[in-house]
Amino acid sequence: MTENLQLGALLAACHWIGQKGWSPATGGNMSVREGDAHCLITESGKDKGSLTADDFLLVALESGLAPGGRRPSAETGLHTMLYSRYPETGAVLHTHSVNSTVLSRVERSGALVLEGYEMQKSLSGQTSHLDQVVIPIFDNSQDIPALAQKIIASSEHAPLQYGFLLRGHGLTCWGRDVAEARRHLEGLEFLFQCELQRRLLEAK
Numbered sequence: 001m002t003e004n005l006q007l008g009a010l011l012a013a014c015h016w017i018g019q020k021g022w023s024p025a026t027g028g029n030m031s032v033r034e035g036d037a038h039c040l041i042t043e044s045g046k047d048k049g050s051l052t053a054d055d056f057l058l059v060a061l062e063s064g065l066a067p068g069g070r071r072p073s074a075e076t077g078l079h080t081m082l083y084s085r086y087p088e089t090g091a092v093l094h095t096h097s098v099n100s101t102v103l104s105r106v107e108r109s110g111a112l113v114l115e116g117y118e119m120q121k122s123l124s125g126q127t128s129h130l131d132q133v134v135i136p137i138f139d140n141s142q143d144i145p146a147l148a149q150k151i152i153a154s155s156e157h158a159p160l161q162y163g164f165l166l167r168g169h170g171l172t173c174w175g176r177d178v179a180e181a182r183r184h185l186e187g188l189e190f191l192f193q194c195e196l197q198r199r200l201l202e203a204k
């Protein structure tokens with residue numbers, strides 16, 4: 001296998017995520033696409049803030065399995081679903097920040113709608129604070145294949161963009177490459193913090 005040029009950028013992103021406190025304990029998982037049929041994804045149970053290149057496993061998108069018996073992330077099925085359905089996806093970041101965990105519970109509907117924030121323009125294709133950014137929220141589940149099917153069903157009428165929230169769990173976001181996924185993560189986290197504070201201050 002030739003060296004994946006995105007892996008260095010992904011490792012740096014994982015360390016940055018760790019420093020931000022967005023993947024406490026062993027929470028979170030991260031991956032990059034490796035050609036048409038594979039991705040490199042974090043091994044399950046690792047501290048994502050102190051990963052090395054050896055902590056990434058080559059997984060087939062079709063099977064979700066890694067050779068050699070090592071266990072890829074428990075949430076591999078969500079990453080492989082994104083790479084399979086959206087060929088332009090080059091990197092996926094899943095994090096467990098306090099803001100994404102809390103906001104996905106406070107918002108009881110099936111989507112978080114963000115509007116009126118200049119930082120919406122950190123998301124590719126967004127050009128105005130006047131537009132709406134809709135981040136779907138799916139109820140958390142330990143049954144990842146079933147969860148992936150629910151997300152696919154929802155995406156049939158509302159195509160996924162940027163990211164989705166898992167209720168009480170965290171954010172999964174992505175981009176064409178690691179740099180874009182990282183920008184989406186930072187932009188969304190900023191927006192989540194603003195929205196949470198706005199709701200707190202405006203609560204009667």
Ligand SMILES: CSC[C@@H](O)[C@@H](O)C(=O)COP(=O)(O)O
Nearest residue numbers: 026027028029044045046073074
């Ligand atoms: C604190 S563990 C939470 C896990 O169940 C899961 O949600 C997670 O993000 C990390 O799982 P992993 O299997 O290490 O990729």
Ligand SMILES: [Zn+2]
Nearest residue numbers: 027028094170
């Ligand atoms: Zn998780």
